[in-house]
Amino acid sequence: AQKVTQAQTEISVVEKEDVTLDCVYETRDTTYYLFWYKQPPSGELVFLIRRNSFDEQNEISGRYSWNFQKSTSSFNFTITASQVVDSAVYFCALLWTGNQFYFGTGTSLTVIP
């Protein structure tokens, strides 16, 4: 079975703090893709990153970084020096084959000024 778990339902941090959003996935396939999406209050899902199962290199994009570890089936997302504009719900998603995304239940991040 395919499954994505985001154990953190809500997180609050003070502006400029670093925050890590956890994502644990389950799949029997050796080929799969992992994604992170941001959903601001406007409701539109914004693509942040895609990784395939054969590429375990961590990635950094500005204040965002992602840590992919197959050994622990985790794909965690860190925001450095958080800003109020980072407040949103963040979803981790798994694509294993075909066209079906499996989304986690999301983590609601609130950055307090």
Add this chain to the structure above:
Amino acid sequence: GAGVSQSPRYKVAKRGQDVALRCDPISGHVSLFWYQQALGQGPEFLTYFQNEAQLDKSGLPSDRFFAERPEGSVSTLKIQRTQQEDSAVYLCASSFREGTYEQYFGPGTRLTVT
């Protein structure tokens, strides 16, 4: 427009009514997807089109749900005899090539069934 658009943005229906939700994908995008997002949950896959062909409808929760994309561009999701459990945000996404990969999402239609 440059992005995926959906209409209406909000819809209130009385139980038993039929509704139609529209999605305008990004021009030239081959793939189109519908998702249902219940309150406090992640989006759940409903159906997938490649051009006008509906290749996967395994996520449609019942035969009251029907989707079409007759000319390979605009898509309509129709829900017949709406029930309260149909209340959710319905998201549409499009992708420029076959398969999913980088999907661009619309703002969604929030359906409330009273």
